[in-house]
Amino acid sequence: GESVGLHLPTLSVQEGDNSIINCAYSNSASDYFIWYKQESGKGPQFIIDIRSNMDKRQGQRVTVLLNKTVKHLSLQIAATQPGDSAVYFCAENNAGNMLTFGGGTRLMVKP
Amino acid sequence: ETGVTQTPRHLVMGMTNKKSLKCEQHLGHNAMYWYKQSAKKPLELMFVYNFKEQTENNSVPSRFSPECPNSSHLFLHLHTLQPEDSALYLCASSQVQARRNTEAFFGQGTRLTVV
Numbered sequence: 113g114e115s116v117g118l119h120l121p122t123l124s125v126q127e128g129d130n131s132i133i134n135c136a137y138s139n140s141a142s143d144y145f146i147w148y149k150q151e152s153g154k155g156p157q158f159i160i161d162i163r164s165n166m167d168k169r170q171g172q173r174v175t176v177l178l179n180k181t182v183k184h185l186s187l188q189i190a191a192t193q194p195g196d197s198a199v200y201f202c203a204e205n206n207a208g209n210m211l212t213f214g215g216g217t218r219l220m221v222k223p
Numbered sequence: 224e225t226g227v228t229q230t231p232r233h234l235v236m237g238m239t240n241k242k243s244l245k246c247e248q249h250l251g252h253n254a255m256y257w258y259k260q261s262a263k264k265p266l267e268l269m270f271v272y273n274f275k276e277q278t279e280n281n282s283v284p285s286r287f288s289p290e291c292p293n294s295s296h297l298f299l300h301l302h303t304l305q306p307e308d309s310a311l312y313l314c315a316s317s318q319v320q321a322r323r324n325t326e327a328f329f330g331q332g333t334r335l336t337v338v
Contacts, residue, residue, distance in 0.1 A: 146326050154331055155227075155229075155330050208278070209317060
């Protein structure tokens, strides 16, 4: 991914297993959160979002959990596939329409 | 593919050059953004335009000059850049309604190298 120079936390999982990627956010006033996936040479791609009035939202093979008490966000990917290998970013919306991004987690799927 | 198109995809420029990055969104959104993604830092917001008006300049040096002629087009004019400005520059757009934001859609980015 484009953040290759950063010391990104890396999660390595076996194909078919479930993946959980975690994110801590900083602003208790943030009311909207998004997970993005970024593959090498591409821009970030929207995966799933959640608003602060919810604590769980499910999509196709993905689930986002929000714990406002500890300011924690997680992305769960079911039955991880090689195509899921990428860098995953969480983002929080805490002022107007500005998104603040986390540092990212690299997911590596072993066949 | 993404609804947000950036050109060029790659750009090499000298420190005395002037160049421009272009972004076009085909999604009917009312907000556009420039982000910088470098090897040393996570995604950094540079500029925000709402309804063609710049609403945010995130302490960006004046050698970066944005322009938003209409709600579908966004430019980033570059002048006398430094090697540390080498990065991936990402454009994004979103729809903002009644102070309720939605997801931002990103372009593929312009890989800029300053020599």
